[in-house]
Amino acid sequence: MLAIRLIVLTFFSLGTLQLSAQKPAPKPKKQGVHMTFEKETIELGRMKKGDKRTFDYVFTNTGTEVIEIEIVSGCDCTTLDWTRKPIKPGEKGKVNVIFDSKEKEMTEKSVDVDIYLKNKDPKTNSQILKILNYTFELYK
Numbered sequence: 001m002l003a004i005r006l007i008v009l010t011f012f013s014l015g016t017l018q019l020s021a022q023k024p025a026p027k028p029k030k031q032g033v034h035m036t037f038e039k040e041t042i043e044l045g046r047m048k049k050g051d052k053r054t055f056d057y058v059f060t061n062t063g064t065e066v067i068e069i070e071i072v073s074g075c076d077c078t079t080l081d082w083t084r085k086p087i088k089p090g091e092k093g094k095v096n097v098i099f100d101s102k103e104k105e106m107t108e109k110s111v112d113v114d115i116y117l118k119n120k121d122p123k124t125n126s127q128i129l130k131i132l133n134y135t136f137e138l139y140k
């Protein structure tokens with residue numbers, strides 16, 4: 001009976017060791033403020049002039065500092081909303097975009113979305129800015 005218990009205990013211990021060895025190692029965090037986006041450019045494709053599209057820029061705080069977004073801006077054709085709470089290291093945030101193409105010219109092909117952080121660049125003491133964009137092709 002003791003031999004069976006030892007075999008079961010050994011098997012359980014090896015199984016636990018094997019499971020813990022299979023966990024991926026956590027990604028090292030970059031010092032300072034770092035936002036890692038799922039996509040920095042979003043392609044909306046062809047759309048009829050006057051159509052609206054809604055999409056999100058999703059990011060993860062991959063740095064060591066809490067990120068706070070002060071404001072997000074775009075052109076008049078863009079309605080923006082964003083994560084208002086501080087985003088801790090490892091947490092996700094997003095910028096929601098509604099694009100209304102009725103005011104755009106047929107020759108225009110892209111729009112920038114500017115994210116201004118409350119965080120400062122430690123080297124320059126300037127506000128941190130991240131520029132994203134989306135592209136589209138209008139037809140009548």
